[in-house]
Amino acid sequence: MLEFYKYEGTGNDFVMIDNRDLNFRKDTELIKNLCDRRFGIGGDGLILLENDSEDPSHLHKESCQSADFRMVYYNSDGNESTMCGNGGRCIVAFAHFLDVFEEKCTFNAIDGLHEAEVSNGIVKLKMIDVKNITKDGDASVMNTGSPHYVKYVEDLEDFEVYQRGSEIRNSETYRREGINVNFVEKINDEELFVRTYERGVEDETYSCGTGVTAAALTYLQNQDSDSVNIKVLGGNLKVYAEKDGENFKNIWLEGPAKQVFKGKINI
Incomplete structure (x- = not known):
């Protein structure tokens, strides 16, 4: 038992x-x-x-x-x-x-x-500190403790996350090691909406902590702010991060x- x-x-x-x-x-x-x-x-x-x-x-x-x-x-x-x-x-x-x-x-x-x-x-x-943020077309790729692909889209509420996420995760580039796929929509200057297709689960989850961290860092790269609020299907999170040149340190994920x-x- x-x-x-x-x-x-x-x-x-x-x-x-x-x-x-x-x-x-x-x-x-x-x-x-x-x-x-x-x-x-x-x-x-x-x-x-x-x-x-x-x-x-x-x-x-x-x-x-x-x-x-x-x-x-x-x-x-x-x-x-x-x-x-x-x-x-x-x-x-x-x-x-x-x-x-x-x-x-x-x-x-x-x-x-x-x-x-x-x-x-x-x-x-x-x-963990995040280094070596790279590009794959118009998407960003990084490791926030797990590998993540981050792509900005419009009308995320109606976006085909499972279909597109599965296609990217199983593409020739990522099929062998697998990658988590995050789709992001900017709500306003202080908040993002993120939906994630997770490898291993092989489906969309209501929230992904390393995924929202990756999404936050792609946004904060071009902002003066050191934090951003994240809306996910399962609620709300917040990510804090300190820029270190092209990298990030002192990254914190906060939520219930x-x-x-x-x-x-x-x-």
Whole structure:
């Protein structure tokens, strides 16, 4: 019998498991089934909260600094994946619920060490510095912890996100490694509307934290501001970033993260 928790951050939902005892079986098919919305619990991904280890062999080389806990993230296809921003905010809320920390914490993920803080249900998560923003036609490509393609469009409310996102993600350029595809519409000088097709989920999600971060950085490249509000299908987020020449540092993703329910399931 497996005890689990369900968390969501602006509609990006995750099966959350306290794996500090390392009893969870990290099996691809099991994780895929748990994330299945008809035959399992359902979620865009599954996240394990583990004690931070002195042996970071499966983590990024920059993840060697000791932290309060470790995040291990799996997409709904059952495969361990790159950083998930909303998942990061949700695991911080989960760790706070478990009394792992009081207000501020650090945790290791596949892309390195992250800082975070919690206040009144709002989680502010520090993302990795972003360098090497490139162009693919009129779109921008970068890594914000996961690889992202960012394209500005008009009338995003009625845009065919699944069809166009799938085409780009499975194009010859990106088919092998995969890429997350973000479509962006400027609402006004202080707010963007973002919709994302996520690899691994292979569908549009209600929100993507690393995706809205990528969208925000493409916008802030040409602005004097150091922050922008983001509207997603599942709610609202805010991204803060400091320019460093052509790059960005001190990037923070802020928004709500909450526990929806807990339960037990036979596995």
